[in-house]
Amino acid sequence: MLPCLLPPVFALASSFPSGRFLPRCGKDDFSRRQHLLCSDFPSRFLSIGDSIDLISSAPSLSWPKAIGKSRDSDLARSSISNRNGLNQIEAEINEGKFPFRIELEDRAHEHRGGSDRTHWPGRSKAAYRTEQNDQVTLDLRLYLRHESDLVDVRAREFSEPWWNWPRKILPPFCRATRSPAGAAGSFLRTICWLM
């Protein structure tokens, strides 16, 4: 059953224009079909050998390059528009006039949505330009750094009274007052030092 299905499936895959389902092609085949991708795309731009299917990879590499060169394209205009919009938002935030909407705060998601509406399908070839994995970890680092500052301050505020008062509020023979290193405040002081 399976062998008799293979020829039509292979024919369908071969007719798929993106090349994703094609067998790996050599550089000769890539050069022959280069005009289908981008007219000014130099073949020497690729030095990836045979490890990646060239036909599949070329659009992903050539499209951002074409976008970068076209100064008067829609995308270039939208980039300027985005920049002006961000400046306007910054000014409105500083003046306290900006209405925050939670559903619009994911900037990368909104950027992708706008690109999908105006530049599909080319947007998919430039998807990596809007990847936000580094932005996610950067936001997490900024947030946790801010939170750790607050924890540090609160731990110090909490430990100060314990550092000074253990002999007043605790019995003289307990471990918290017998040795300075074991005083109750030193627990939290140690944590502050660790952080």
Add this chain to the structure above:
Amino acid sequence: MRRTRINHMPLGSGAIAGSTLAAGPGLRSAQLLDFPEITHNSMDAVSDRDFVAEFLFVLSLIGIHLSRLSEDLILFASAEFHFLRISDAYSTGSSLIATKKESRCVRIDPRKNGRLVGNLVALLTNLKGLPMTYNRDLQEDKDGSL
């Protein structure tokens, strides 16, 4: 506070292999965001969650010490020791014995600590076995840290 792990700026790493956007891992961007260091490997930068694990560990350690202090207070305020007396402002009556005095705040605090330790263990278990670069499993790090 020591921030040897969290103070590395990953901006410009993109998904794995960097980005062509102008906001690369330049020193200017790091200065604007007050980062003394930048990440030197984009694949590691987007997969690194050591700073989250360290933050959760510190929170767990604080919780453990507060828990031990609270247990000391409970013990010292008991009738057997009677070293100290907790103010009425921080105490309530018992649900069964109206005249009994219970120090609610120091009794609840040790039980809250289990959640902090649980967040740390959940993150470490999630990170265990993850390969290099970003994985969708890393989305789970928000539950405990945020």
